[in-house]
Amino acid sequence: xxxxxxxxxxxxxxxxxxxxxxxxxxxxxxxxxxxxxxxxxxxxxxxxxxxxxxxxxxxxxxxxxxxxxxxxxxxxxxxxxxxxxxxxxxxxxxxxxxxxxxxxxxxxxxxxxxxxxxxxxxxxxxxxxxxxxxxxxxxxxxxxxxxxxxxxxxxxxxxxxxxxxxxxxxxxxxxxxxxxxxxxxxxxxxxxxxxxxxxxxxxxxxxxxxxxxxxxxxxxxxxxxxxxxxxxxxxxxxxxxxxxxxxxxxxxxxxxxxxxxxxxxxxxxxxxxxxxxxxxxxxxxxxxxxxxxxxxxxxxxxxxxxxxxxxxxxxxxxxxxxxxxxxxxxxxxxxxxxxxxxxxxxxxxxxxxxxxxxxxxxxxxxxxxxxxxxxxxxxxxxxxxxxxxxxxxxxxxxxxxxxxxxxxxxxxxxxxxxxxxxxxxxxxxxxxxxxxxxxxxxxxxxxxxxxxxxxxxxxxxxxxxxxxxxxxxxxxxxxxxxxxxxxxxxxxxxxxxxxxxxxxxxxxxxxxxxxxxxxxxxxxxxxxxxxxxxxxxxxxxxxxxxxxxxxxxxxxxxxxxxxxxxxxxxxxxxxxxxxxxxxxxxxxxxxxxxxxxxxxxxxxxxxxxxxxxxxxxxxxxxxxxxxxxxxxxxxxxxxxxxxxxxxxxxxxxxxxxxxxxxxxxxxxxxxxxxxxxxxxxxxxxxxxxxxxxxxxxxxxxxxxxxxxxxxxxxxxxxxxxxxxxxxxxxxxxxxxxxxxxxxxxxxxxxxxxxxxxxxxxxxxxxxxxxxxxxxxxxxxxxxxxxx
Ligand SMILES: [Zn+2]
Ligand SMILES: [Zn+2]
Numbered sequence: 001x002x003x004x005x006x007x008x009x010x011x012x013x014x015x016x017x018x019x020x021x022x023x024x025x026x027x028x029x030x031x032x033x034x035x036x037x038x039x040x041x042x043x044x045x046x047x048x049x050x051x052x053x054x055x056x057x058x059x060x061x062x063x064x065x066x067x068x069x070x071x072x073x074x075x076x077x078x079x080x081x082x083x084x085x086x087x088x089x090x091x092x093x094x095x096x097x098x099x100x101x102x103x104x105x106x107x108x109x110x111x112x113x114x115x116x117x118x119x120x121x122x123x124x125x126x127x128x129x130x131x132x133x134x135x136x137x138x139x140x141x142x143x144x145x146x147x148x149x150x151x152x153x154x155x156x157x158x159x160x161x162x163x164x165x166x167x168x169x170x171x172x173x174x175x176x177x178x179x180x181x182x183x184x185x186x187x188x189x190x191x192x193x194x195x196x197x198x199x200x201x202x203x204x205x206x207x208x209x210x211x212x213x214x215x216x217x218x219x220x221x222x223x224x225x226x227x228x229x230x231x232x233x234x235x236x237x238x239x240x241x242x243x244x245x246x247x248x249x250x251x252x253x254x255x256x257x258x259x260x261x262x263x264x265x266x267x268x269x270x271x272x273x274x275x276x277x278x279x280x281x282x283x284x285x286x287x288x289x290x291x292x293x294x295x296x297x298x299x300x301x302x303x304x305x306x307x308x309x310x311x312x313x314x315x316x317x318x319x320x321x322x323x324x325x326x327x328x329x330x331x332x333x334x335x336x337x338x339x340x341x342x343x344x345x346x347x348x349x350x351x352x353x354x355x356x357x358x359x360x361x362x363x364x365x366x367x368x369x370x371x372x373x374x375x376x377x378x379x380x381x382x383x384x385x386x387x388x389x390x391x392x393x394x395x396x397x398x399x400x401x402x403x404x405x406x407x408x409x410x411x412x413x414x415x416x417x418x419x420x421x422x423x424x425x426x427x428x429x430x431x432x433x434x435x436x437x438x439x440x441x442x443x444x445x446x447x448x449x450x451x452x453x454x455x456x457x458x459x460x461x462x463x464x465x466x467x468x469x470x471x472x473x474x475x476x477x478x479x480x481x482x483x484x485x486x487x488x489x490x491x492x493x494x495x496x497x498x499x500x501x502x503x504x505x506x507x508x509x510x511x512x513x514x515x516x517x518x519x520x521x522x523x524x525x526x527x528x529x530x531x532x533x534x535x536x537x538x539x540x541x542x543x544x545x546x547x548x549x550x551x552x553x554x555x556x557x558x559x560x561x562x563x564x565x566x567x568x569x570x571x572x573x574x575x576x577x578x579x580x581x582x583x584x585x586x587x588x589x590x591x592x593x594x595x596x597x598x599x600x601x602x603x604x605x606x607x608x609x610x611x612x613x614x615x616x617x618x619x620x621x622x623x624x625x626x627x628x629x630x631x632x633x634x635x636x637x638x639x640x641x642x643x644x645x646x647x648x649x650x651x652x653x654x655x656x657x658x659x660x661x662x663x664x665x666x667x668x669x670x671x672x673x674x675x676x677x678x679x680x681x682x683x684x685x686x687x688x689x690x691x692x693x694x695x696x697x698x699x700x701x702x703x704x705x706x707x708x709x710x711x712x713x714x715x716x717x718x719x720x721x722x723x724x725x726x727x728x729x730x731x732x733x734x735x736x737x738x739x740x741x742x743x744x745x746x747x748x749x750x751x752x753x754x755x756x757x758x759x760x761x762x763x764x765x766x767x768x769x770x771x772x773x774x775x776x777x778x779x780x781x782x783x784x785x786x787x
Contacts, residue, residue: 018078024138220332230375235386237350262310296392415517424777434774478781504531510776528737529624540622548783559619572628657707
C-alpha cells in the first residue's frame with residue numbers, strides 16, 4: 001500500500017470467469033475504469049477476463065461493485081476472484097492484447113434478440129443503419145449460429161467474407177463504442193444484404209436496400225396478399241403466411257404434409273399477442289426476454305387466428321421478433337395489412353414434416369420450393385442450424401419444451417466435477433446430445449427425431465462442432481440402452497475407452513438431479529411414452545429410488561402388451577382394446593359403448609392372435625399409451641399423426657372440464673396396487689377402465705371423464721410416492737418424462753405431493769421430454785466413472 005498525494009493507492013488483480021468474452025465486457029470494464037480515473041489494464045485470457053486496476057480505495061470498491069451490478073446484459077459472471085498486487089503507477093487504463101490461447105476455453109454466447117439501442121437506431125431515419133436488417137452490437141445479434149471455430153473472432157464466423165467499411169471499422173476499434181469488437185458488426189455499405197427470390201415465376205430479383213425497392217416490403221405485401229413464403233432467419237428458414245388468412249394457412253399445412261402439429265406465430269408486439277392469448281406478467285417477461293423463445297399461451301376465446309394454425313389446441317405458441325429483419329418484416333406486414341387487422345404471421349420451421357429445419361440456401365430452394373412461392377434470403381451464412389426454443393410457464397416456473405436458439409450453447413453448471421471429458425448421445429426422439437468437462441455440461445440445440453439421414457448428419461456434425469468450440473474431446477460416452485437407437489449405435493461405434501449405458505428413465509430422473517444439484521437419493525417418478533427397460537420391456541411409468549449412481553425400480557404401471565410396437569403408438573385404438581381385454585377378458589365385445597360397437601372385429605382378432613403368440617407384442621408400462629387408450633375409448637381418436645397427439649387432446653378436453661362452470665361430481669377412478677415380495681409393485685388400472693366404461697354408459701360427458709381420469713392418475717402417482725416414502729424414508733420426489741408436458745397432470749400432481757409434505761423437483765433447465773435425457777446420461781456416467 002502506498003500513498004500518493006495524501007490518498008491511499010492500491011492495485012488489485014481481478015479474475016473473472018463466465019460468459020465474459022464477445023459480450024462487450026472489456027469496453028464495459030474500460031469505461032468503468034475511465035469513469036473512476038483508475039489505471040491498469042483488462043485482457044481476455046484462456047479462461048475469461050483478467051483485470052489489474054489501481055487507484056484510491058473507495059474508487060476501487062466502486063469499480064468492483066459495478067463489475068457485478070452493471071455488467072453488460074449478455075455477460076454472466078460465474079466467478080470473480082480478487083487479489084492485492086503491487087502498484088505499478090501507470091498513467092492510463094488500457095485494453096491489452098489478448099493472451100496467446102485466449103478465448104480457447106472461453107464461453108460463446110447464445111444468439112441474442114436485437115437490443116433496444118439497436119432497435120432505436122433501426123427505426124431512426126437519421127441513423128446510418130436506418131432499416132438495415134443486420135444491425136447488431138456487442139449486446140445483441142448472432143453468435144452461436146455464425147461461429148465456425150474458436151477463438152470467437154470475425155475471421156472464424158460467417159461474417160468473414162464482409163470487410164468492414166471505415167465507419168464500421170472505427171466503431172469496432174473504439175473501446176468506448178457499443179460496437180467495440182462486435183464481431184458481426186456491419187452496415188448497409190459493407191455487410192450482408194437481403195434479396196427476394198420468386199420461385200413461382202422462376203425469376204430471381206436481387207434488390208439492394210440502397211435502391212428504391214425494399215425486398216422486405218415486397219415480401220410483406222405478398223404475405224398480406226396471401227402468399228406462403230420462406231424467410232431466412234437466424235438459425236434456419238421459417239415458412240411464413242398471414243395467420244389470419246384461413247386459405248393461406250390451409251395451403252401451408254397441406255403443402256407441408258404436417259396435418260396436425262400447431263404452427264408457431266410471430267406478432268410485432270405484446271399488445272397484439274394480448275389480443276390472441278392470455279398473457280400473465282411472467283409470460284410477458286419471458287416473451288420479451290433477450291432469448292425471445294416461442295412461449296405457449298392459452299388462447300382467448302375470441303382469438304382471431306385461422307383454426308388451422310393449431311387445430312384442436314387451446315394454446316398457441318407465440319414469439320416476438322428477435323432479429324432486425326423480423327422487426328422490419330412485421331412492421332412492413334402491419335403496414336401492408338388492412339387497417340384494423342391484427343398483423344400476425346405464422347413462422348413455422350422451414351422443413352417438410354419430420355425433416356430438420358433448412359438452413360442453407362441451396363438446400364432451402366430444393367426442399368422448400370414445393371411449399372413456398374418464394375423466399376426472402378440473405379447472404380450471411382448460417383453455420384449451425386438452430387430451431388426456435390419453446391418454453392411455457394407451469395407449476396410455478398419455466399418449463400422448457402425445446403432447448404435451442406438463444407439458450408444454446410450456455411452451459412448448465414453441474415454440482416460436481418466430471419472426472420473425464422464426456423459425451424452423452426441422448427435418445428431417439430427430440431434428440432439432443434451433451435458434452436461435458438469440469439463442472440460444465442453443454443446440452444446441444446434440438447437435433448430432432450433421429451429417423452432419417454439428414455437428422456443423423458446434423459447429429460454427427462453437431463457433435464464435431466461442439467467438440468471444437470469447447471475443446472472437449474470425450475474419453476467416455478454415455479448412451480441409451482435401446483440397441484436400435486441410432487444415437488446408441490453412434491456411441492457404440494466410437495473409439496473411446498469407456499462406454500456407459502444408462503437406462504432411459506434413470507436418465508430422465510438424473511436430469512432433474514443434475515440441474516438442481518441434488519446429490520442424495522430421491523423418489524424418481526418417470527412418466528413417459530417409450531423407454532427401453534432393463535428387462536427388455538417398454539417402460540414408461542416407473543417409480544424408483546434413485547441417485548446418480550443407480551436406481552431401484554420399486555413400482556410400475558402393470559404390463560400390458562404393445563401389439564405391433566410403433567403401430568400401437570400410431571393407432572391408440574389398439575391400446576384401448578388391449579386395456580378393455582385386460583379389464584373384461586373376451587367379454588369386452590359385449591360392452592354397449594360406441595368404441596366397441598365401432599371396433600373392427602377382424603382387426604382385433606389379428607391383434608389378439610399376435611398377443612397370444614407373443615409376436616411383436618412387448619410388454620409395456622407406458623403412461624403415454626395409457627393416455628392414448630383412454631383418449632380412444634372415449635371417442636377422441638383412433639389414429640394419431642404424431643406421438644402424444646391423442647394424449648394432448650385428452651388434456652385439452654379435461655381442461656374444458658376444469659374451466660367449466662358446472663363441475664361434475666368429484667371422484668377418483670379406482671385402481672389397485674399389487675405388492676409382491678422382492679418385486680416391484682404394479683399399478684393395476686383395470687378397475688379404472690371398468691369405471692370409465694360405466695361412466696360412458698351412464699352418459700357422463702367425455703370432458704368430465706377426461707378430467708376425472710387426470711385427477712385419478714395424479715392421485716395414483718401421489719399414492720405411489722407416499723407408499724415409497726414409507727418403504728424408503730425418502731421425502732424428495734423428482735418428476736420427469738414426456739408425460740409431464742401435460743400441464744394439467746403436472747400441476748395436479750405437484751399440488752397433491754406438496755400437500756403431502758413432499759419436496760418436489762421438476763425440470764426447469766432442460767426439457768422433461770427426451771430432449772433432456774442427454775444431461776441425465778452425462779450425470780449418471782460421471783457418477784460411475786468417479787467410483
Ligand atoms: Zn444491439
Ligand atoms: Zn459498414
